[in-house]
Amino acid sequence: MSGMKWYIARRTIWAIIVLWITLSVTWMLLELSPNQGELQAAQQAAMQGQDADKAIEDYKKREGLDKPAHERYLSYMVNMYTLNWGYSTEWDKNVISLFLDRWPFTLQYILPSTMLTMLVGYGLGLYSALNQYDRSDYVATFIAFFGLSIPNFWFAIVLVLITAVWFSDLVLFGVDMSMFQLPVFYKSEVINTSETITIMGIELVRGGWFTFDNVKQLLLPVIVISTAGFAANMRYARAYTLEYANAEFVKTARAKGANSIAVTRHILRVALVPLSTILVFQLLSVFATGTVVIEFIFSIPGLGQVTYLSFVNQDTPVILGITVIGVFVALFGFLLQDIAYVYLDPRIDYGDRTGGAG
């Protein structure tokens, strides 16, 4: 067992080193780029008829940019590792408290879509592999290709067009579709309101995360972001299930009269090992782009929207912070994946490289 502990410790140390390398690269990139604050200071001075050079000098002194590079690098690293991430001029807030305010808005649709992605993806993948070349296999494969190929931002727009615009005055088979109309833009009032209603003598708070209104306005984001993820999971699950569907141990289980649930369990236990290595990588790639796009379209005030706006408004401390969070989430995900791998596959060679998709 000490081999495993040593393995996990080594992976953790490696994660810290990678974090340091990426932080250094980000610092170097920012060092090499023109400083927005400096330009603003010079512009402001020029407009007020003051000396632009002096304004730049003052700005540099104020921000500590007049110090030598190694001192700046050191203080940057200390600030980053002690979570002193600076102040956002755009939101007039500490970067950390900005992120603390916003992360629940992202998590509220990321968590359900992760579960949906895994359950539906693995379920359909297993089913279509066990019924290979069946009609249901072709249908499932087509759905997977549809999910893989549809651009998520366009899918979101088409869904908005159908559920918000067309449903408003559409009568389908005598049913007025306007009652299924979904909101286009996310309203955070739904969560913050403390208005109460009384139904059958019970007083209920209308506002909150787990309310019908909130679920209703998260329906489209969850569907859109789950589509791409579940399709990829289904393809992988199908491929790995096929690999083990005719393995000796599965044949033996079948010969002993195991029912389809038991057979599935046998296959899943082995197929989960390679699947787990792909899951993290694949979730990260879907969510990194997906959150920005989804929160941009549905105006959800989560981390994706903060990312988008920080780049549009060139709010450097926030950009830095979001990059660090992105790297940190990825590193943490890969670490969890490595640990899961050890538990799922007892045969693992601790010296071997495991990270990422194969």
Place this chain on the structure above:
Amino acid sequence: MATGTDPDLTFEDVDWDAEQEHPLIDRSPVFLAQVVINAVIFGALIWDYFILNNESPTIEGLHYPAIGGDSLIGLGFWELRRPVLQFTTNGIEMTTTFSVWDVTSVEWLLMVVLAFGFFNVVVPLYQNQRMTAYYWRQFKKNKAAVASLVFLIVTFVIGFVGPVFLPPPELSLTEQYLPPMGVTAQPPGYAEPISGTLAHPLGTDHQGQDMLKLVIFGMRVSMQVGLLSMSIAVGIGTLVGTTAAHAGGIVDEVLMRYVDIQSTFPVFLLLLLLIYLYGGSLILIIALYGFFGWEGIARQVRSEALQKNEEAYIQASEAAGASQWWIVRRHIIPNTSSTIITAATLAIPAFILGEATLSFLGFADPEIYSWGQVIAGGRGDLRGAPWISTVPGFFLFFMVLAFNYLGDALRDSIDPRQEQE
């Protein structure tokens, strides 16, 4: 591998002395043609960048004097393309030239890639007709993949030939929000419903730009992004993957550790960061996707090459004194080509979607006709003019779908292990 095209040639008949004198430098006509074509492209590139003024077009035409406002007439199709007028005033003498074709950096890169693809995919397929026929028989079984291939070839040709003949979409204040042909709608700013006409088969957008032209110009951008980024990513991924697998030891460790680090850094954030720092020109987006999108390919190629590395022909080659580079180039890369080609086909749709997403969010160059940008532009008019956002999306969706189907079918047809009867 390189010789032995004669089917009647048996092992005993081979003139081994001649084979021994296999030249170190390939002097086959195909190779020479490749060298000449590349030299011409690079020569033209140098000529364009150093001899010609940066502002003047690569190919110039004479300007015909303006007749009644229609300034460029009677020059065949060339004047349709980017009629940039240039006035060089030398005292009273004034000459005007217009651009026939000002080759951009993206187009230079594309020429190199297309030449490379021609000599390394088309020519070998033509030379090994027996294998080509076999691959085709396998591939033909998958009807969806054949349809995808046809769709992609048509899209490719329209995307590259269309913009040569067509003038770019023009802004028009009188033709805003025209519905597509056969559709009757009441767009914003119109008092009563109007029907689409043949003049604008796919309608016009909120600025009066013809949707069909936007779609055709967008095809070109998507194809450029997909092909170029894929070439860069596959090139680096193949080199890193095969080198790591064959060299092993410390080289393998360093290369694959770097791959780990790169895959940790969220590519999308890195792209936004670099675009924020250096601006979102098309060539930068292509380069960024290419240079930061190869980790997956490198991993796949490495694991495939590790298996090939154990084969007897590698040991034979090593025993015969072949250099590492020779073994990688002549044995490992050709024998992992099925993995490489499949990874290449599946990388293209990812890059196309990535570029469309960036331009949808408004981070790309606004002067490039990208589908993502058109879709974003129609977002505010979903009720009155839904075709602006939906039409380009269909093309984007089908293009990505076709590449995905194609990649899947190629994997099945090239890789004999996958053959399940």
